[in-house]
Amino acid sequence: MKKLGYYAKDSQNNLFQYEWGAGDEFYILNSDGDMVMADPNKYDILEIGYFDATENITINKLELASELAHRMLVQEWEDRPENIYVEEDNGDTRYNGDAQDIFNHYYGVFETIIENCKA
Numbered sequence: 001m002k003k004l005g006y007y008a009k010d011s012q013n014n015l016f017q018y019e020w021g022a023g024d025e026f027y028i029l030n031s032d033g034d035m036v037m038a039d040p041n042k043y044d045i046l047e048i049g050y051f052d053a054t055e056n057i058t059i060n061k062l063e064l065a066s067e068l069a070h071r072m073l074v075q076e077w078e079d080r081p082e083n084i085y086v087e088e089d090n091g092d093t094r095y096n097g098d099a100q101d102i103f104n105h106y107y108g109v110f111e112t113i114i115e116n117c118k119a
Contacts, residue, residue: 065107
């Protein structure tokens with residue numbers, strides 16, 4: 001894989017470029033174009049890159065189905081007035097009940113499609 005950069009994903013699936021400081025400080029590039037210190041424990045570190053046509057890749061079917069289902073959910077939800085997320089008392093964020101049902105539907109659809117693509 002040819003890497004395109006260093007990215008971190010937050011709990012709401014937003015991507016940020018990041019870098020590590022000299023003293024192991026974690027910085028993300030915010031929407032204003034400024035590098036700001038952040039807590040690395042609140043982000044998933046991702047390897048973003050591409051493969052040329054001659055390379056084989058390994059795909060985590062659960063991760064792919066989840067990502068595709070989330071994207072469909074967000075697209076379907078955009079005209080609704082209520083928030084897609086709810087916050088738990090402990091600070092965790094999750095989909096609200098209706099959003100979870102929609103996600104589950106699409107997850108099942110994409111998981112089946114991915115399973116049927118096995119070589």
